[in-house]
Amino acid sequence: MISKHNISFFIPAYNCEATVAESIDSIMLDNFEEGDELIIVNDCSTDGTEKILTKYFEKYPFIKLVCHTRNKGGGAARNTAIELAKNELLFCLDSDNVLEKGSIKSIKKYLLENQADVVSFQLLQYFSKSTAEIDYTWTLKPGLFAKTDALAVGLTPGASGNYLFTKKSWLIAGGYPEFSGALDTWGFGIKQLLTDAKVMVLEDSFYYHRLLPTSYFLRDAWNKRKSISLRATQILIPFFDQISDKDIDYMLSTKNRYNWFENIEKRPISITEEKKKDAVFAENTLQNTSKKTILSRVFNKLRGK
Template structure:
């Protein structure tokens, strides 16, 4: 049996986290598993609720942040304190379906994957008996090209099963991207070559509401999403088609490339093809010098863009 380190990043979630914890502990938790909750310096009575939950489930481990660091840091802290190689992240307002984790573990193991996701994301507002909408991920192997062609990505929700080795390969959750931390984490896992699979006929419950971290930080600042994700893309310039890199940094694309992925997918270049693709681009230099020069060029442009945005 493969034991799991479940973890929950928690910030001002006193009204929802008990339901999330129960959905883990009642039918999805096995002997030897662990549940780690990172309290990210909540200002409501989340800590009091966590203490009540520890009385109910003594196996729960609570890790405290003395200052608020954000969702990515809370996730990274939990993983750093996890003892098992298999990890499942559940947000503090979401709910697992009964007996849903064991089949997901078996599916991931059978597929020899490093990331495994439920097929459906069932949105609810007040009760899981009343589903508002359902999102479905592409079945089978989910690739980086799927992600960058506008397909609904498991990374957008971040509630899935993965190995600690995939977290290491991705260098953890990015702590400078706000609520884009889970999308960027999935992106980095795929760019690192991790195999991500989606299990048919499965789901979890995703709560809607005005207190959503994503709604507060990303959706309400929609115009800045593409711009903020350039900070992520710049680290992978040698793997992105040079024409698409130019588009992402263009005045037209820098604020909209992410929202327009279905109309204009971003092309990822395989590592063994990167040298050929880049050598055919406008810079006539050796591959290593070319990528280095281009990277430095775009880093300078990013600084200029962000500086001008701040002044504006």
């Protein structure tokens, strides 16, 4: 059972001068409790973000404001914040999204009551103008999110990036993948599931997810669209012992290696409940024969052998 119930909120901030104030206010005015903390990582913004964050630091001197000296990307900004977090419970809010009033209390209660590692809102309320005008809603199935669905559906709790989780689950998963661009939140959520985190979705809960043509994900997806599936594969390589050989061959094939991720709902990837019996992975080393065999297989497939 978790002994510390306070939350370390964190916001990765990059060139978000038009939206970050609303995000901060949705935490501080309606969801922040005594003992909580807010960590904001300015990932070397080039617009007026720093000026806005400085004003909030003057208003709330207890905010931890960290500035990267170079742009490292969203995954690195999130990991930086968590490394500085004092609390066991963590909540990431992207710098353009907004929390509903009092919404954090219910998901924290749900996490503690179920001794979960992760709790996600069920509804992602997408808006472009204001939170009073919802453009459309994405819905997750409530209750326990099955590990076997990790690569079988397009929308997973981790895909949104805005949810409550434990620091322990972050440590076990190995943090956010920093090489993966805008797949950092998806990749982290998948890693939590595949390292057996207990992931749950609270029914009838929601937050507001802003629609912007210049958003981190859309910008990255457009500029690097041919590499999205390759980056997703790179995230999954350490977990190939939980994926069938048939699906691995499909993901690495010349025909599908650049598009399997985009087609995941039409052609799901199966996750096994248990690791393959013949694949015993050594921790933090490539000396294990099974792991070396899988890596060789990946490289040979990608080289067309």
